[in-house]
Amino acid sequence: MLKIFHVPGTRSVRPLWLCFELGLEFEIVPIDFSPAYRDSLEWRSISPAGKVPALTDGEVNMFESGAMLEFILDRYGDGRLRPEKGTPESAEYLQWSWFAEATLSRPLGFMRAMKLVHAIKQGKEEVDVIAAEGEKKARSALEAVEQRLADREFLVGTGFTAADIMTGYSLDLLSHVYSLDESYPKAAAYLGRLKAREACKKAIAA
Structure with missing residues (x-):
């Protein structure tokens, strides 16, 4: 099993x-x-x-x-929640699935590490500069999500896919650092739609 x-x-x-x-x-x-x-x-x-x-x-x-x-x-899956391979939609799906960890989540982990170093080194200037660069990358990634959702409910043209699961989790992590409602309203609404899904509720409650 x-x-x-x-x-x-x-x-x-x-x-x-x-x-x-x-x-x-x-x-x-x-x-x-x-x-x-x-x-x-x-x-x-x-x-x-x-x-x-x-x-x-x-x-x-x-x-x-x-x-x-x-x-x-x-x-x-039996063909569900993922576009047919080799199609333009499949390319979108792969891009956003990989984006979730490689681009969206990475700055968050980086910033957490820098905060720890900051505490140990008691505010060394170079640590502050590196942490600021991590925040810049995080905001750039959030802008990419915001732009993508300007005219759609989900990331891929076929509708809800596993790419939304990948990105939704990463976006939820970042929502604890940034106020999405103010700066990224499309991303905030998207995250709300994802977390309203029964399957998501069950996964979070497990």
Whole structure:
């Protein structure tokens, strides 16, 4: 059976959300994500990188959320929530799926790291400059989402897809840093639509 190892609030929300959207039968495996367990041989045998989510399905063992979504769609999607491969819409889908982690989420992690360094070094000027650059990249990514949603409800022309799951999670993280309503109203409305979906509600509550 398909199993997803889950910690609330982490990227494991993504595969849970997709499974709920597809109406799949699967098992949610809550884990203790303390530092001791993350470093344990038991957890590292499931997730070699020591992170969540992790997924097992028969002989398959995975530990990257974006790759999990593609695998789930390949094995269980029956053509749903992803455009036909090789089409212009598929190119859009791939672009926005990768954008979610490579462009939208990355500055947030970077800024968190800089805040930690800032605290340790007590406000060194070079740390402030680097943190400001991270914020600039985050706002640039948010502008890209805002522009994309100027004339559409979802990122890809075919409607709601797994790319929205990927980007929605990242956007939700950034919404805790920036007031989307004021500066990015289209993105804020989009996030509201995503979080109103029953599958998203179930994934967040899991």
